[in-house]
Amino acid sequence: MEPRGHDLAADSSIEAGSFRDHDSRVFVTSDGVHRVLSRAALEDWDALAASALWHELQAEGRVVATQPAQLDALPDLLAAEAAGALHHERVPFISYPYEWPFAMLKDAALLQLELNLRALQAGLALKDASPYNIQWRGSAPIFIDVGSFERLRPTEPWAGYRQFCMLFLYPLMLQAYKDLPFHAVLRGSLDGIPPHDARAVLSGERFRRGVLANVLLHARLEARYGDAEGREVKREMQRAGFSKQLLEANFKKLLKVVRELEWKAGATAWTGYGKDNSYDEAAAGRKAQFVREAAARRRSRLSWDVGCNDGAYARIAAESADLVVAFDADHATVDALYRSLREEGRSDILTLVMSVTDPSPDLGWRGLERASLERRGTPELALCLAVVHHVCITGNVPVRELLDWLNSLDAALVIEFPDRSDPMVERLLGGKRDGSNPDYERATFERALEERFTVDRSEPVSETRTLYEARPRA
Amino acid sequence: MHVLAYLDPGTGSMLVQLLAGGFAAVAVAAKLYWRRLLSLLRIRRRPAEPDPES
Numbered sequence: 001m002e003p004r005g006h007d008l009a010a011d012s013s014i015e016a017g018s019f020r021d022h023d024s025r026v027f028v029t030s031d032g033v034h035r036v037l038s039r040a041a042l043e044d045w046d047a048l049a050a051s052a053l054w055h056e057l058q059a060e061g062r063v064v065a066t067q068p069a070q071l072d073a074l075p076d077l078l079a080a081e082a083a084g085a086l087h088h089e090r091v092p093f094i095s096y097p098y099e100w101p102f103a104m105l106k107d108a109a110l111l112q113l114e115l116n117l118r119a120l121q122a123g124l125a126l127k128d129a130s131p132y133n134i135q136w137r138g139s140a141p142i143f144i145d146v147g148s149f150e151r152l153r154p155t156e157p158w159a160g161y162r163q164f165c166m167l168f169l170y171p172l173m174l175q176a177y178k179d180l181p182f183h184a185v186l187r188g189s190l191d192g193i194p195p196h197d198a199r200a201v202l203s204g205e206r207f208r209r210g211v212l213a214n215v216l217l218h219a220r221l222e223a224r225y226g227d228a229e230g231r232e233v234k235r236e237m238q239r240a241g242f243s244k245q246l247l248e249a250n251f252k253k254l255l256k257v258v259r260e261l262e263w264k265a266g267a268t269a270w271t272g273y274g275k276d277n278s279y280d281e282a283a284a285g286r287k288a289q290f291v292r293e294a295a296a297r298r299r300s301r302l303s304w305d306v307g308c309n310d311g312a313y314a315r316i317a318a319e320s321a322d323l324v325v326a327f328d329a330d331h332a333t334v335d336a337l338y339r340s341l342r343e344e345g346r347s348d349i350l351t352l353v354m355s356v357t358d359p360s361p362d363l364g365w366r367g368l369e370r371a372s373l374e375r376r377g378t379p380e381l382a383l384c385l386a387v388v389h390h391v392c393i394t395g396n397v398p399v400r401e402l403l404d405w406l407n408s409l410d411a412a413l414v415i416e417f418p419d420r421s422d423p424m425v426e427r428l429l430g431g432k433r434d435g436s437n438p439d440y441e442r443a444t445f446e447r448a449l450e451e452r453f454t455v456d457r458s459e460p461v462s463e464t465r466t467l468y469e470a471r472p473r474a
Numbered sequence: 475m476h477v478l479a480y481l482d483p484g485t486g487s488m489l490v491q492l493l494a495g496g497f498a499a500v501a502v503a504a505k506l507y508w509r510r511l512l513s514l515l516r517i518r519r520r521p522a523e524p525d526p527e528s
Contacts, residue, residue: 021480128481162487195486213494222486233485242492250491 014077016368017132024147025077026088033088034069035147036077042084044150053122061137062111064144065089091144092323092350093302094376097131097167098186099327099352099360101335102175102263103342104141105182108134109168109258111141116158117251120244125152129160131167132370138323138347139338155238158247165214166192169258173198173215176261177205181331183353190364195219210257265332283462287416288316290459291383294414294469295320300380304411306356307387311337311349317383318348325379329355356387357395374409382406384415385467386424392440393428399439400448407452413470417445422464442466 015026015033023041027034037045048054049068057063067087074082097105108131116126126148133145158164170193171182178201185193199219205211225233291313295303300321305314308326310333318324328334331353338351354360354373363370384406391397406413418425419442429436446468449455453470460466 023480157483157488157491159481159483161491162484163481165487213490217493218486218490220486221489222484225485225489228485230482230485230488233488234483237488237492240492246491250494253494 016366017364017370019365019369021128021145021147022079027075027077031087033090034071035086035088036074036082037084037086037147038078038080039083040080041147045084045086045146047151048124048146048149051122051124053118053124057115057118057143061140062115062143063146064091064135064142066146086146088144088146091135091142092137093325094135094371095325095350095352096186096360096370097171098183099354100131101331101338101351101353102172102182102265103335103339104136104351105131105168106172106258106261107342108141109164109172110255111143112164112168113251113255113258115143116160117248117255119149120152120248120251123152124149125158126150127159129158129164129168136350138349139342139345139351140347152244154244154247155242156234157237157242158250161250162195162218163192164254165198165218166194169210169214169254170195170198170202172258172261173202173205173208173211175263177202177208177211179263183331187360187363190370195222209260210254214254214257263335265335280462283465286459287385287461287467288312290461290467290469291316291385291414292319294412295381295383298380298412302377302379303381303383304379304409305383305385307385307390308337308351309333309386311341311351313383313385314349317381318346321381322348324349325352326350327352327354329353355395356391357397378409379411382409382411382413384413386416386418388415388445389418389422389425389428389440393425393432393437396437399445403448403452407472410472412472413453413468415449415468415470416461417442417466417468419464419466425464 013027013029015028018024018026018035023038025036027036054063058065065088069085069087071085074085076082097108100108111134112126112129112131116129119125127150128145128148130145133143133148134141135144136142167186171186174180174182174185174193180201195215195218198215202211202215206216295317296319298320300317301323303317303321303324305311305317305324305326308314308328309330311326314324314326314337326334326337326349328337334351334353341349341351359373360370362368362372362375388399388402391402392399406415420426420429420440425440446455449468449470452473454473455468455470458466458468
């Protein structure tokens with residue numbers, strides 16, 4: 001028998017994260033990103049493409065640039081017969097909600113609701129509500145799942161409401177109302193937080209906006225009527241008069257709830273670090289100059305700023321890169337950086353909450369649905385400034401192993417090494433026994449660096465810190 | 475005929491949407507066919523919670 005279709009694990013051209021909607025599937029060819037559509041999805045696309053809304057959204061850049069694709073053959077990727085294909089603009093770097101700071105998840109939620117409301121007015125709807133359908137052009141959210149648009153069935157409730165709560169609203173409420181970071185929960189469950197679990201955490205917040213209806217009532221109705229036959233309930237709700245006006249009222253109410261969610265991040269050890277760190281202005285100037293010269297040796301498609309803090313060096317790297325992915329383990333710092341970049345309308349720096357010692361792994365169906373950090377593209381230049389001591393002393397990663405990892409990226413490197421006598425290093429070692437982390441010495445670091453990289457230049461930036469510019473050994 | 479949505483909207487999640495619209499939804503909610511809806515909810519109660527009238 002002829003094998004039918006393509007195996008996900010063997011065929012890297014299939015976008016593994018796009019399997020859930022059986023009417024639409026994303027795949028990548030040398031010509032770019034494509035989406036194959038079923039007959040029903042093609043009809044929905046035709047309705048969308050004919051609408052004024054579609055042209056507005058394309059002009060505004062709110063939805064990924066899309067055209068019908070002329071392909072010689074449609075790949076057999078759907079359960080149903082393939083009927084058409086689209087071509088999409090390529091997003092420069094894919095990121096996931098468990099990597100976004102609060103303000104990014106909130107902006108993504110607002111985009112989702114805005115699209116729902118505008119689609120409703122145009123006689124269209126969105127069949128789901130997943131933050132995985134939203135990606136970023138730097139600090140601007142962009143909706144990528146064109147297959148989510150369908151023709152409106154005005155008497156049906158919003159099918160994506162539960163998903164919206166689980167993946168957008170509850171995570172935002174946890175952060176805003178309980179100061180509880182949502183990243184671990186979203187990384188732990190790709191479907192998000194069910195109403196029952198949200199109620200367990202948020203029941204004490206019943207007087208906060210949106211909690212009573214969207215959390216407590218939702219969890220109660222789900223527990224009580226969750227096993228009722230959905231199709232019958234839907235039919236009865238239609239007969240009872242569920243209407244477009246009610247959909248609109250719900251979207252507007254949710255918009256109001258989300259808009260008012262604010263996370264008041266306390267000052268962490270890192271939020272004032274860029275302004276208030278242990279070296280003086282002259283040292284900072286020398287460091288900026290060193291980074292600028294090293295970054296300018298090439299035009300990078302992608303650069304990383306590992307441990308970006310307030311983003312000062314990510315901004316310098318962005319002068320000679322199409323995109324800088326700036327990540328830091330400190331949520332409050334990344335949130336503040338995102339908000340300032342958004343203010344400036346920057347499209348060349350993507351901010352993510354991520355720890356080098358615990359980066360995003362492969363997750364989901366067959367471990368392919370959501371890709372690890374490195375599987376999404378490695379940089380041409382990596383900045384590792386004021387970060388080695390945190391990884392190697394606080395994180396206890398052996399110095400050689402950190403350099404092995406950096407070497408595996410096959411990227412040019414700018415790395416800063418603070419000596420054991422540096423005040424910050426002394427602080428990090430202060431709680432440990434004397435003689436801890438014996439490999440954390442400049443001589444050991446330099447030897448290990450030279451074994452793996454060609455070191456082009458090094459320069460002291462202060463009495464206790466040295467910068468190195470290096471290339472992987474050919 | 476429409477294809478079914480790939481997401482199960484969830485019965486409880488559908489019912490919330492009748493009630494969560496706030497003041498803006500009051501006018502709409504007032505026009506709902508409540509009797510039918512309430513009977514639906516009574517019928518749809520879990521079998522584990524037997525109706526005392528039955």
